[in-house]
Amino acid sequence: MGGYGKRNQPLLDVNAAIGTGNKMTTLSISRKEIATMTEKDVEKLATRLEQDDYSNAFESLNDWHLLRAIAFQRPELVESYVYLLDLEAYDEA
Numbered sequence: 153m154g155g156y157g158k159r160n161q162p163l164l165d166v167n168a169a170i171g172t173g174n175k176m177t178t179l180s181i182s183r184k185e186i187a188t189m190t191e192k193d194v195e196k197l198a199t200r201l202e203q204d205d206y207s208n209a210f211e212s213l214n215d216w217h218l219l220r221a222i223a224f225q226r227p228e229l230v231e232s233y234v235y236l237l238d239l240e241a242y243d244e245a
Contacts, residue, residue, distance in 0.1 A: 181218060191229060197219055
């Protein structure tokens, strides 16, 4: 994952197969886009993850990566949904 060093660079680029054949789509989320997200946006995202009703596994993975990126940049928006990320504290000692 790149883009943490420069403003408005993508936080993540996830290539996911959508549909059939070789059609590919790229999910690219910038810091600016995350900065403009609202609590309602995050709630909708978390609801999709909780319902786990996706047409393929890549859609779910894209939403998970987006929620994770939000958690790193705007943790206050994700506090109620951290359990969806399975993040654990690590002791670096």
